[in-house]
Amino acid sequence: MxxxxxxxxxxxxxxxxxxxxxxxxxxxxxxxxxxxxxxxxxxxxxxxxxxxxxxxxxxxxxxxxxxxxxxxxxxxxxxxxxxxxxxxxxxxxxxxxxxAPGFGVHFQRDVLTLPYRGGVVEVPVHTFAAPDLPANAPVIIASGGVDTWKMDLHGILVGFAVQLPARIVAFDIAGTGESTVPMTADGGAEIVRRLIDHARALGNGVVVHVGISMGGYFSARSGLAGEVDAAVVLGGPIEKTFTESGLSRFGMAGIVGNALGFDQQPSTEDLTARLATFSLRPLLDQDGNTPMLVINGADDVHVPQADTLVFEGRRDTVVHLLPDTGHCAVTKLDEVVPVILAWLGVQLAGAGSQS
The missing domain is CATH 1.20.1440 (de novo design (two linked rop proteins))
Incomplete structure (x- = not known):
């Protein structure tokens, strides 16, 4: 659709x-x-x-x-x-x-058959690893958002594989890219949980979730729910995005409407009702999160500052709202990526010492 x-x-x-x-x-x-x-x-x-x-x-x-x-x-x-x-x-x-032969890292494409809503769903994944990475290394699952997908994030993913002692498993969130099912809050989260299970069996059992944009919604969800060992949220919508006018610019309402599975342009009321089901307020009201790094640009036209600042003061959570940059701090990635890499390095070392 x-x-x-x-x-x-x-x-x-x-x-x-x-x-x-x-x-x-x-x-x-x-x-x-x-x-x-x-x-x-x-x-x-x-x-x-x-x-x-x-x-x-x-x-x-x-x-x-x-x-x-x-x-x-x-x-x-x-x-x-x-x-x-x-x-x-x-x-x-x-x-x-x-x-792929020129990527400089080990690369493998697989199409996983995962349980989904009482049946199964096929989920293509791309796995990256440094040539000398041991088999029992941690795993990072990673995705982009509603319009920037796993192949579009190639440079970041390879950088992670080269600079971190972890295997990177990239996927498209539900409703996007090679996904064959529409994006829903619970269905998309179920696919992520099945991917986490897959990732735990790949290495030493340690799994970290990195999400960018709408992918950050799902990494925030798995981090808040304690389903992974750590989570990075870059530009993720959390709750205010789904109730305010964050979808009003640059065609985002149409992009999201397609991801949600509408077959014609929905009314504002229909789109708002569907998006309301995505709010992470129930998980924010709990205290089950694993370590989280939450980053965004202060001038994001899609995700309100509140969806980043809501994480301030939470246990085991680091928050950065960068001035003079927008959605996912894309114009300051040269600053953001080293922060993410350093934080992930600490988390992976700590998780590895406990495993």
Whole structure:
């Protein structure tokens, strides 16, 4: 189920340009695509998917498979609302797998069959590990959000694998990417719990959950519930996002509506009612959390500051709200990533000493 909605390409470039070039695409190429795109949804010269796919194909022809995967990632952005977007995701995966021998770490793609709502669901995962990582190492499960998925986070994931004594298992949250089920609060959390079980069997039993954006919602949920040994929440919506106007800009209501499984643009009332089920207030009112690191930018247009500051004063919790940056502190990742790595290093060492 999916639908298109009114969305201006120039607004997306305004919001995401730093992310586009920050993940490794040459600025000159991004600028050229930006100049060529005039509208979002058709598959013709001047459309988002066409122009990004043309750039990606040029990279592929030149044997630059990782750049091709990044560009196809933007071609399918922000959601799989039509067949051209789905085709772009298929091409992204093909190019990503061609690039894999050059990742510099051990890489493995698996499609897990996990229990889900009385049946099963298939969940593709990408596992990264340093070449010399022992078999009994801890595991970090990691995901992005509603529009930035596991292949789009490649640089961060490989950095974790290189710099941390842990195996990284990347996945797409329910309703996004290669997921085949819509995003719901309980269903998405069930998939995460099944992934945690899988991860505990991979190494020494220690599992840490790292979530970015909506993925941070699910890492906050597993951390607050004590289901993992530690959790990192980067730009995660928690409660206020689901009751305030955090979805009003840059097409986020349409992106989330697609993730939730609507097959046509929902009314504000229907979308609000569905989102209300995601509030983590019941878990916030308890005291069962494991160690947590919560970070976001103070100028986030999607997630209110309250959804970060609500963690201040909690036991075993570190909170950073960075000034002069927005959602997931994306323009200050050079500051944020070292903080996350240092915190994870301490948590992994502590958990390992207790196992």
């Amino acid at each position: 999916s639908y298109q909605w009114t969305l201006e390409a120039y607004e997306l470039f305004g919001e995401r340009y730093a992310q586009m070039v920050g993940t490794g695409l040459p600025a000159a190429d991004v600028d050229a695509v930006r100049s060529a795109i005039t509208e979002m949804w058709s598959d013709a010269p001047g459309s988002w998917v066409h122009e990004w796919s043309r750039l990606a194909a040029s990279y592929a022809t030149a044997g630059e498979h990782q750049l091709a995967a990044l560009a196809y990632g933007w071609a399918k952005f922000p959601t799989l609302a039509d067949e051209p977007k789905r085709a772009a995701l298929h091409q992204q995966l093909a190019q990503y797998l061609l690039a």
